[in-house]
Each structure stands twice: as C-alpha cells, then as structure tokens.
Amino acid sequence: xxxxxxASRPAAGGSREVILRRIRAATGRGPGPVAxxxxxxxxxxxxxxxxxxxxxxxxxxxxxxxxxxxxRAADYRAVVQRVPADGLPxxxxxxxxxxxxxxxxxxxxxxLGRVAADCPGVVLAGDDPPLPARALDAVAGAITGCTVAxxxxxxxxxxxxxxxxxxxxxxxxxxxxxxxRHDQIAADLADGMSRLDPARPHTLISGPSATSDIxxxxxxxxxxxxxxxxxxxxxxS
Amino acid sequence: xxxxxxxxxxxxxxxxxxxLGNAQLRRNLAxxxxxxxxxRAAAVAELxxxxxxxxxxxxxxxxxxxxxxxxxxxxxxxxxxxxxxxxWARDAAExxxxxxxxxxxxxxxxxxxxKSMTTQETGLxxxxxxxxxxxxxxxxxxxxxxxxxxxxxxxLVPAIHRNRxxxxxxxxxxxxxxxxxxxxxxxxxxxxxxxxxxxxFLSAKVGVxxxxxxIADTGTLVVVxxxxxxxxxxxxxxxxxxxxxxxxxxxxxxxxxxxxxxxPRSSTAERMNxxxxxxxxxxxxxxxxxxxxxxLDNGRTDALADTIGRxxxxxxxxxxxxxxxxxxERVGGHAYGSPYPGPIxxxxxxxxxxxxxxxxxxxxxxxxxxGACYEVCPxxxxxxxxxxxxxxxxxxxxxxxxxxxxxxxxxxxxxxRSGRRLGLxxxxxxASRVLLGRSxxxxxxxxxxxxxxxxxxxxxxxxxxxRAWWARTHGGAx
Amino acid sequence: MRxxxxxxxxxxxxxxxxxxxxxxxxxxxxxEVAFPAGQACCGQMHFNSGYxxxxxxxxxxxxxxxxxxxxxxxxxxxxxxMVREYHPAVAAQAGDAGLAREVGEIAxxxxxxxxxxxxxxxxxxxxxxxxxxxxxxxxxHSLRMLRVGDAPLRLLRAVRGxxxxxxxxxxxxCGFGGTFAIKNAGTSAAMCADKxxxxxxSGAQVLCSCDNSCLMHIGGTLTRQRADVTVRHLAEIxxxxx
Numbered sequence: 023x024x025x026x027x028x029a030s031r032p033a034a035g036g037s038r039e040v041i042l043r044r045i046r047a048a049t050g051r052g053p054g055p056v057a058x059x060x061x062x063x064x065x066x067x068x069x070x071x072x073x074x075x076x077x078x079x080x081x082x083x084x085x086x087x088x089x090x091x092x093x094r095a096a097d098y099r100a101v102v103q104r105v106p107a108d109g110l111p112x113x114x115x116x117x118x119x120x121x122x123x124x125x126x127x128x129x130x131x132x133x134l135g136r137v138a139a140d141c142p143g144v145v146l147a148g149d150d151p152p153l154p155a156r157a158l159d160a161v162a163g164a165i166t167g168c169t170v171a172x173x174x175x176x177x178x179x180x181x182x183x184x185x186x187x188x189x190x191x192x193x194x195x196x197x198x199x200x201x202x203r204h205d206q207i208a209a210d211l212a213d214g215m216s217r218l219d220p221a222r223p224h225t226l227i228s229g230p231s232a233t234s235d236i237x238x239x240x241x242x243x244x245x246x247x248x249x250x251x252x253x254x255x256x257x258x259s
Numbered sequence: 260x261x262x263x264x265x266x267x268x269x270x271x272x273x274x275x276x277x278x279l280g281n282a283q284l285r286r287n288l289a290x291x292x293x294x295x296x297x298x299r300a301a302a303v304a305e306l307x308x309x310x311x312x313x314x315x316x317x318x319x320x321x322x323x324x325x326x327x328x329x330x331x332x333x334x335x336x337x338x339x340x341x342x343x344x345x346x347w348a349r350d351a352a353e354x355x356x357x358x359x360x361x362x363x364x365x366x367x368x369x370x371x372x373x374k375s376m377t378t379q380e381t382g383l384x385x386x387x388x389x390x391x392x393x394x395x396x397x398x399x400x401x402x403x404x405x406x407x408x409x410x411x412x413x414x415l416v417p418a419i420h421r422n423r424x425x426x427x428x429x430x431x432x433x434x435x436x437x438x439x440x441x442x443x444x445x446x447x448x449x450x451x452x453x454x455x456x457x458x459x460f461l462s463a464k465v466g467v468x469x470x471x472x473x474i475a476d477t478g479t480l481v482v483v484x485x486x487x488x489x490x491x492x493x494x495x496x497x498x499x500x501x502x503x504x505x506x507x508x509x510x511x512x513x514x515x516x517x518x519x520x521x522x523p524r525s526s527t528a529e530r531m532n533x534x535x536x537x538x539x540x541x542x543x544x545x546x547x548x549x550x551x552x553x554x555l556d557n558g559r560t561d562a563l564a565d566t567i568g569r570x571x572x573x574x575x576x577x578x579x580x581x582x583x584x585x586x587x588e589r590v591g592g593h594a595y596g597s598p599y600p601g602p603i604x605x606x607x608x609x610x611x612x613x614x615x616x617x618x619x620x621x622x623x624x625x626x627x628x629x630g631a632c633y634e635v636c637p638x639x640x641x642x643x644x645x646x647x648x649x650x651x652x653x654x655x656x657x658x659x660x661x662x663x664x665x666x667x668x669x670x671x672x673x674x675x676r677s678g679r680r681l682g683l684x685x686x687x688x689x690a691s692r693v694l695l696g697r698s699x700x701x702x703x704x705x706x707x708x709x710x711x712x713x714x715x716x717x718x719x720x721x722x723x724x725x726r727a728w729w730a731r732t733h734g735g736a737x
Numbered sequence: 738m739r740x741x742x743x744x745x746x747x748x749x750x751x752x753x754x755x756x757x758x759x760x761x762x763x764x765x766x767x768x769e770v771a772f773p774a775g776q777a778c779c780g781q782m783h784f785n786s787g788y789x790x791x792x793x794x795x796x797x798x799x800x801x802x803x804x805x806x807x808x809x810x811x812x813x814x815x816x817x818x819m820v821r822e823y824h825p826a827v828a829a830q831a832g833d834a835g836l837a838r839e840v841g842e843i844a845x846x847x848x849x850x851x852x853x854x855x856x857x858x859x860x861x862x863x864x865x866x867x868x869x870x871x872x873x874x875x876x877x878h879s880l881r882m883l884r885v886g887d888a889p890l891r892l893l894r895a896v897r898g899x900x901x902x903x904x905x906x907x908x909x910x911c912g913f914g915g916t917f918a919i920k921n922a923g924t925s926a927a928m929c930a931d932k933x934x935x936x937x938x939s940g941a942q943v944l945c946s947c948d949n950s951c952l953m954h955i956g957g958t959l960t961r962q963r964a965d966v967t968v969r970h971l972a973e974i975x976x977x978x979x
Contacts, residue, residue: 036347037347037348037349037353037556038335038347040347040349041331041347041349041505041554041556041560042328042331042332044556044560044563045327045328045331045505045560045563046328047564048560048561048563048564048569049324049325049326049327049328049563056328056332057326057328057329057331057332058329058332059329059332059333059335059336059337060333061326061329064326064329064330067322067326068322068510068511071315071318071319071322072314072315072318073311073315073517074308074311074314074315075308075311075312075314075315075517075520076307076308076311077516079306079307079308094530097530098533152544155460155461155462155495156461159457159461172531174530175530175531176530176531177531182545188494188544188545188546189490189493189494189536189545189546190494190495190545190546193487193490193491193494193495194461194495211516211519211520212516215512215513215515215516215519216513216516218512220474220476220477220479220512220537220539221341221477221479221539222539223536223537223538223539223542223545223546224535224536224537224538225490225534225535225536226519226531226534226535226536226537227533227534228529228530228531228532228533228534229533230533231485231486231487231533231534232485232486232533233399233400233449233485233486234295234415234416234485234527235398235399235400235403235416235417235418235486236399236418236423236426236445236448236449237287237290237291237419237422237423237445238290238291238292238294238295238416238419239294239445240527241445241446241448241449242446243446243449243450243453244399244449244452244453244485244486244487244488245397245453245456245457245460245486245487245488245490245491246486246487246490246491246533246534271921272920272921272922272923272924275921275923275924276923279923279924279927585909585910585912585928586921586924586928589924589927589928590924623787624916624917624920624921625921625924626914626917627877627910627912627913627914627915627917627925627928628785628877628914628915628917629877629881629910629914630877630880630881630882631877631881631908631910633881634881647784647785647787649787650785650786650787651787651788651789652787653787654786654787654788654789655787655789665788668783668786668788668791669791671782671783672783672788672791672792672794672795674777675746675777675778675780675782675783675795676777676778676794676795676797676798677777677798678774678775678776678777678798678802680777681746681749681750681777681778684750685749685750688750700957700960702961707919708919710918710919710922711918711919711922711957713922713926714922714926714929714930714958714961715926715929715954715957715958715961716956716957716958716960716961717953717957718751718752718953718956718957720750720751721751721752721753721754723753724749724750724753725744725748725749725753725755725756725757726744726749726772726774728753728756728757729756729760729772729774730774733772
C-alpha cells in the first residue's frame, strides 16, 4: 500500500458514519442502518423529477447548426474557419507558423498531408513517450481532433481519446489547433452532453482562456492556450 | 461549524459603516456589479426555458439533499472503484489535517491551489503553513488577495474590491518576478500573473482543488473555470486533493445539462465559461497518479436539519445574488465576515456557524428583504424567506436573556394587536403634536430612533388618525 | 360592491390622508367602504424582525376583523403581501388549524389599491385629475412579492393632466426595509441617497408609490435635503379630481 493510500484508510465508526448518521437524522428519518450506495426507491424518485425544460433550443431543420457553432465560437474570440473536407489538409498547413507542434496518436495522418510540403519551418512531434512539462511549454502548439462540439454555446469537447491527446497536451502549449468534423456538432448542450462517456476525462473548451477578475472586465489569455484556432471540416464540397 | 480565520470580526452594521466610508470601494463595486447585472440579464433572456431550467435545478438539488447519504455513499463507491480515495471530514480541523497528512505523504512542502471557497472556509492555507507547507493560490483574484495580504470579498471575483490600479500596485510590491514597467491595463496584469505562475504549475507535485459538482452515479468531479489554472492544477501534479462540501453532489451525469446551463449564464453572464474539466478517479498516462476526495461537513448537516434553511444548500456558487444586492453593492463582501458574503452568505453563514456570535446574529438582518436575489437565483432559493426564518432563530436564541429590544417589541405587539389600544396610543401621539410644533416634520428623535433622523425627517403625528376621523365622520365604525 | 378597508397601523397613525383618499375614490366609483374598528396591525414588522410568536395574535385579530368581507383593500403592498403570503404560514406554524383555515380563505381577498382597481373592479380610468410631473417608485413588495405588474402605471397614465416621467433605477430598493432603517441606518441612508438622487434627476415634482413606508423614508430624506419634490401615495393621486 502506498503512503498516500494508507492515509486514506477509512476508520470504522469514524467520520464517515458520523456524517451519514447526521444526514439521516437531519432529513427526518428515524434511527436505522447507515445508507449504502444502492437504493431503488431513491432512484425511482429521481426518475420522477419533472423536467419541463427544452432538450433542444435549436432544431437542425430550422437552424444551420454548423454556422451557429462557428458564430458562437467566434464570439469568444477563437479563430474559426469552415473548410470543405478535402480542403482540410491545406487549411491545417496554412494555420501553422514555424516551430514544433505536438500531434497526438490517433490523429488521421492524411490531415497532416500538406505540412511537409507547405510548411518548411514546421516540425511535427508525437507525445509517445509523453513530453515532460517543460518541453510542452516550449512547443509552438498542439493539433488535435475533438469528440463533440456544441453549437448553442460554441463549445468544443475533448475526451482525450485517440487523436486528442492527454489533457496536458492542449493545456500547456500556447496555441491549440482543433479540427471539428461537421458531423460532430450537436445543436444544443443537452444533446452534446448525452454523447459523452462520463468515465472518460473531459475538457469543455469555450474560447481561449480568460478572466473577469479585474473589475469584472473580461480579458483573454491567462493560462491555457491564448490562441484557439478551430477548423470545421465538411461537409464535402 | 467553524471557520477559524473569521473569529472575532465585528457585527455587520459596524463593519458596514467602515465599508460605506470607503469611496474607492464603493466606486469599484458599483461599476463592476452594474456591468455584470446587465450582461447576466441578457444571457438569461436568451433561453426561452430559463424558468423551467431553474425549476429543474431546484428539484434535482432538493431531491439530492433529501437523500444525501445514499448519494454520498454511491459517490464514494464509484470514486474508489475508479482508483481514487475518499476521506470524510466532520469539520474544518479534520479536513485540514487530512490534507496536510496527504501532502506530507506525497513528500511535498508546497501545493498549488485552484480557487476553492471550501478551503477558504476551513482556513486550509493557514493550517498548512503551520505544517510548513506553502499553499500558492493560482486563481488570479485569489493571487491578488494573497499577495495583498487581504481577504476575498466575493464568491466569484474575490478581488472585486480592488480596481486595476490597486492590483498593479500590489503586483509591483509583492510579486517576485514582476516586470518593472507594468501598467494597470488588465491584459498586462493577466500576462504578469501567467508568467509568475507558470513555473509553479510546471513543477508542482501536489494540487489542491474544490469542485463545483460531484456526480454520484459515476464518481465524476466537475470544475468550472475561466483562466486555465484549474486545468493546470488538476492535470499536471502527481497528486490531486479535492476538498468538496457534501452538498455539491448531483445524482447523475445527465444533471449537468441543467447545471451547466444555469451556472455560466448566472455567474459570468456567458453562454459557457472557457474551461470545464471533468475527471473520474485516476487515469494512467493522463493526469495525477493519486486522487483524494475529501468530503466536508463543517455544519452542512446542521443546515440540512433546518427545513426552511436547508434550501441554502442548493447554492451553486454563481454569485448572481451578490451582483444584484443593493446592500452588497454598497458595503462589499468583507462586511459579512465570512468566505460567503452577500445574500447567500447571510443565510449560509449563520447556519454553518450558528447564531450566537454578534456577527452571525447580525447577518440575517443585513437585508431589506427586497427580493432581487430570489429573482435571479438559478436554483430558486427563497433568500428573503430564509432570512426572516433565521431572524426568528436569532430572536428565539436570545429569549432567555434580557434584551431591551424584545421588551420594546413586546410592548409594541401588545398595542398593535388591539384596535382599541392602537386608537388610545394614537390619541396620545396626536396630543403630543403641540410639543413638537406644527411643521409636520420631526428633525430629531431620541435613541435608538435618532438613527432615523440623522439623515431623514420623521413625520409628525397628524391632528387626527384615520380611525379617529372615520369615527367622527361616519358616526362610529362599520 | 362592499369593500372593507384595512388601513394598516402606519397609514392609520401617520398618513390618514391616504385612507381618506381611498374612501372617497371608492365611493366616487360607486362602492361602499366599510371600516372594521377592531382592526389593528398585520404583524409584518414583528414577523420580519424575527418575533414570530408575537405575530400570532395579530394574525388572529386580522382574521376576526375581516372574516366577513368578500373584498379587502389596503394602501400597503407590503401589508397585503404579509397577509397573502405569510398569514397562512404563521397560523400553520402556530399549530392552529382553525385559524389556518380562516386565514387561507381571507388571504386571497386582500388587495392592494392598484390590484383592486385594475384586477377586481376592472377600472383603469378613475376620473382623476392631477396636473403635475410624477415619477413612480415600485416598492419591492409590490414588484416582487405581490407582482402588481404595470397596474399602477396604467392607472397613472389615465390620470388627466399627469405627466409621467421615467425614474432611472426604479426597481432598486429604496433602503427602508423596516427595522433595517434603524439597525443598518448607514446602509439604509446610502441606498436612499441614490434613490433620492434619481428622483431629483428625473425632473418629477411628485414621487408616487403604493407603500407609505417607502414614501416616509424617501420623503423624509427629500425634506431633509429641502428638495422641491413632494411624495404622494397612489390613492391620493387617484382620488384627486378637478
């Protein structure tokens, strides 16, 4: 057992039991066994909670969802471009200035097909074995895909699966180029969230980093990539 | 139950008087809160189903609180299954002790912190310092507060009481590697913070955070932020410790479709905040190797036991109530003597700390009950109702001791429950007009009513009360 | 219609002209006004200050005085809100089921003046004449608890000769808040100072509201500043005729 794990050994009848009993008493139930994780009565009550909100605010039949996503993402001062699917490799090459860019395993290699020819000053590096933090800090940027985008809020979601890289990859470098396929765009928040697997880690990105801490005035560029460049690929032209 | 760094602070009226005299503070607050108020209204107006989302948020939270023990047990099981460790802390001291032990066990003498009001509540930084562990705040506002040897004054923007010039001066005086020609342009101030903190992020061994939500079904934690320091602290260090109030639990992942709609629009008035991170346990090759969740009570079960007061536990820390409160706008957060200021603070703090100290007894009265807070609360906490309820708790707690106010109120109640007695008092008041002059205005009243006449005239009693007039002109009542 | 007048302890004692105005207005509109002499106070001050126990006899007294009436009008939005929103809760919490039932029946029949005129009597033009520039301050209780909406403004717009001017920040609290005005006098005064500045900047000659407590607070500051603005309860403006 690691030192950290031994520090976490729960004490029987300790704080855990005290807190769970306090909750039981506070919520008007008489003495009884301390609650366990499973309770079908609780689950039934949860399922019966009325949800009168709209699951969708934008019907794809009435809205150009791709255009909505582009507009909402641009609102946050991300750089947003729509390109036809066959124009993607060229657009990626044009988005890069000279320097080293990290590319995660699983990014479709054909997307990078024009880099060698069009970008003589660009070096592409993988992340296997993982680059140490200081090395990540020195690269020019990261190029990734994503798992879902949400038009309503202009949000990109990474679940750090293939083609997206571990979380540090899109955090430490100052530039993040993310490719969104048109069929990855969900119209609204509820739809987008329902496509995600909670067991995976997620980073929801809505624009470059910002702060409102100074006089409640929004200022871009604190930690995290100060430039977020989004390429929306397709449908085919 | 305890907030060690807030002991001995003055009661609200006294603290407010100090704040009211600070013209710079009042200008900062008025400017900031007016701006965000307008933006929030626009962000909310965009959603046609805002009231339905609000109702769902309230219902989900109320259900969760009613079965909090089941959901906490479930959360613990899922976090543990995913390779995390769960600890339970009855109070601030226990939470601080757990964190310190974990930091020692990780072989570290410093931690990087994401903004966490829960750790402000427990006084974690001070407790760690006593254990020779340095806690570096990485949230820009918390950094400003830390460098300025100050206290946070707002839930969302803890340095709202500072304007840009004051922030520049703090950085110039206290930040080790600050550029000498630093101006007060917010972009430059943010850049200075970025450089200053980057080194710490890239070398930190232990990160300490809170969490906005903890999903019971999946063991997932959620941190909602803007700057990216959260992502830094959550993913770069080898060890992550998250201190989370037990009321932060949500039943399932699906509930995020409600709360991620309610929170950003209510807090920073955006459709979505820049970064939201979710994680479950540990993940080999990506992020911390060790994850510890510290569940904190510290008086929350006391609040839960109060059937009217417990609605305060729905709070998702958006701060919309602070930004519309006319009292907060004029006195700022420090006057509330708590990490939780403003309207929500006035109902949460006395429930967590009790109503016996003069400060805590004064907090439920720090309001005109105007209701602006209730209108904007995304989880429909009826703050005025809770305030009045807590005022009754304060009065009831004082019933066993002599109290001048209670005697006066008792006398007033005796008069005011009888039309006949009220009529008698009115006749006496009308007769006393002769002594007060006929201008219809009283310029000076005896204490404690002199507080009124300091800035306002008081009306003189008329020659005849309404009921006396009616009796005279309608030949007796009814 | 026979309408009982709940005058409220404050208006009864310090602002009888408001009560006279309601009486003459409703009589002018062809209704009969009754004044149950047993009435006293709705208990708002005690309830809001935390004196729950002391409020119960006042709730009982209100029910006794007004139990027999189909419509009850009051010049105070805050007192109307107290009766409608909190009398049932006070009775229930006191464990008095009979009182809770009584109060539950009476509460929906209590109306603040503008609500009675527009929603119950269905009248917006009451034949008033008031040739002055008027700004309207919506009290927090009328705005957020009773939700009278635009009833007062519709009534004011129908008054002949009246020039209704905009009041910036109208929906912001004036800072009275009952005992708040004494316990937190500094903050109360700061809030009122901003409200008075808005009133004085609006160009209004008269400030109108549905609550004499707000008017007492704002009006007292206006006279202390020797400002050229007077305050009038909505009922007094509506009762004015040429």
